[in-house]
Amino acid sequence: MLEQIINFIKTTGFVNITIQQSIMLLISCILLYLAIVKKYEPLLLVPISFGMLLANIPLANLMQKGGFLYWIYQGVELDIYPPLIFLGVGAMTDFGPLIAYPKSLLLGAAAQLGVFTTFLGATLLGFNFKEAASIGIIGGADGPTAIFLSSKLAPHLLGAIAVSAYSYMALVPIIQPPIMRLLTTKKERMVTMEQLRPVSKTEKIIFPIIVTILASFLVPPATALIGCLMLGNLFRECGVVERLSKTAQNDLINIITIFLGTTVGATASAENFLRIQTIEILLLGLAAFAMGTAGGVLLGKLMYVLSGGKVNPLIGSAGVSAVPMAARVSQVVAQKDKPGNFILMHAMGPNVAGVIGTAIVAGVLLSLYGG
Amino acid sequence: MNSIAQDLMESLKTGLLGMGIVMIALYLLSLILDLMRYIFYPQARQLKKNEKNGEPVEEIKQQEPPHEQDNQELVAVITAALSEYLQKSATHIRIGSIRQIHKTTPEWGRAARYQNVYNNL
Numbered sequence: 001m002l003e004q005i006i007n008f009i010k011t012t013g014f015v016n017i018t019i020q021q022s023i024m025l026l027i028s029c030i031l032l033y034l035a036i037v038k039k040y041e042p043l044l045l046v047p048i049s050f051g052m053l054l055a056n057i058p059l060a061n062l063m064q065k066g067g068f069l070y071w072i073y074q075g076v077e078l079d080i081y082p083p084l085i086f087l088g089v090g091a092m093t094d095f096g097p098l099i100a101y102p103k104s105l106l107l108g109a110a111a112q113l114g115v116f117t118t119f120l121g122a123t124l125l126g127f128n129f130k131e132a133a134s135i136g137i138i139g140g141a142d143g144p145t146a147i148f149l150s151s152k153l154a155p156h157l158l159g160a161i162a163v164s165a166y167s168y169m170a171l172v173p174i175i176q177p178p179i180m181r182l183l184t185t186k187k188e189r190m191v192t193m194e195q196l197r198p199v200s201k202t203e204k205i206i207f208p209i210i211v212t213i214l215a216s217f218l219v220p221p222a223t224a225l226i227g228c229l230m231l232g233n234l235f236r237e238c239g240v241v242e243r244l245s246k247t248a249q250n251d252l253i254n255i256i257t258i259f260l261g262t263t264v265g266a267t268a269s270a271e272n273f274l275r276i277q278t279i280e281i282l283l284l285g286l287a288a289f290a291m292g293t294a295g296g297v298l299l300g301k302l303m304y305v306l307s308g309g310k311v312n313p314l315i316g317s318a319g320v321s322a323v324p325m326a327a328r329v330s331q332v333v334a335q336k337d338k339p340g341n342f343i344l345m346h347a348m349g350p351n352v353a354g355v356i357g358t359a360i361v362a363g364v365l366l367s368l369y370g371g
Numbered sequence: 372m373n374s375i376a377q378d379l380m381e382s383l384k385t386g387l388l389g390m391g392i393v394m395i396a397l398y399l400l401s402l403i404l405d406l407m408r409y410i411f412y413p414q415a416r417q418l419k420k421n422e423k424n425g426e427p428v429e430e431i432k433q434q435e436p437p438h439e440q441d442n443q444e445l446v447a448v449i450t451a452a453l454s455e456y457l458q459k460s461a462t463h464i465r466i467g468s469i470r471q472i473h474k475t476t477p478e479w480g481r482a483a484r485y486q487n488v489y490n491n492l
Contacts, residue, residue, distance in 0.1 A: 098404075102402075105401040109390075113390065119382055123378045123382045124379065214399060345479050
């Protein structure tokens, strides 16, 4: 009897837990606290941090072949979930502000500066090109794209990259405003922009088809992301498949978010996560966000000059994706200097352009280093 | 040292190529969207033509309602309504001016006004 009890105790997690696993359990609890109490991107950080907790339960082996999460994780490894998330994102996104003000596409492109400066920084810190590309894409502030690229180029860094990307996306209201104020004058921040023109239904229907053809021809590896984003948007705008549109933007995206978040979190096992590289990735991710914001604002300043003071440079910072948080930050910063100034819809243009820009950048990096 | 220089060069090349491709792609897209504006939004063509000819752009003139000076009854009604809406005593509300808000105000313009009211700006 005593021997049986001893044997049973030997099979429990209490006697088999390592110090590293204890630290990981503590980290996952801290992340859960941030997600639930501080509301840092809770829709993703709750499943990610709980997945992290599950992956570090001793002897559970949920992520080993045959384990419960292993099979669900195949959707990440085979690059199925991120495009499906994009399908839902597309169904939820109104590209009207972008169609009404096409120059905002350039702001979405400029904000990709963060990706490439971080790529450079990561290379100098000793990461190989594939790892550096995966870390750099954090600067795109687009979780599904970061996961899509990392799972192909550096799956061992996936957990750290996902945690970094989603944590900083939640911290956009803290990271961006000081950079925006530093790079702009009060006069620039007070610019009231012209009202956007109305966009016809036909334009909204043609837009996703044109973007899919143009972007996919240019960077074929980005076709899955861009194609799903635009298919979701076509569901929304064409007006004849309302059921599909509703499913994509509600049930489907919620189910995929649970699968994606939990399994990406579960890749953060102690041996993968508790490394000096994770701290480097967190620091590089912060730099990526800062540089992306700066790139967008600086091009915004150039557009302010070229347009004779008609463009508020604050809309440039929204080019880092993080929809719609980054656009809201532009609005809040603008209203601090001029209450009643409403640039939210103008900032939504670069914001959604940033999503397309990041997907194209991911395609470029896959073309260069995916082989 | 040589390896670091090589890595640096490769990173710079990737950066230039990547930024170049994304800039060109999105610029091309913006040109297509501009073209779409001319096709599907004929007012844009008219505005451009007027600008070229040096003609002033015709502005939509909205009829101002007759000035309601000294309309104490209207002031009293609006003060009472605001008092109820903001849950504040009427003695704490001062009406500076009364202006009709046109229905053409876009949704976000109205949202800004509501936000200002809620923040007591």
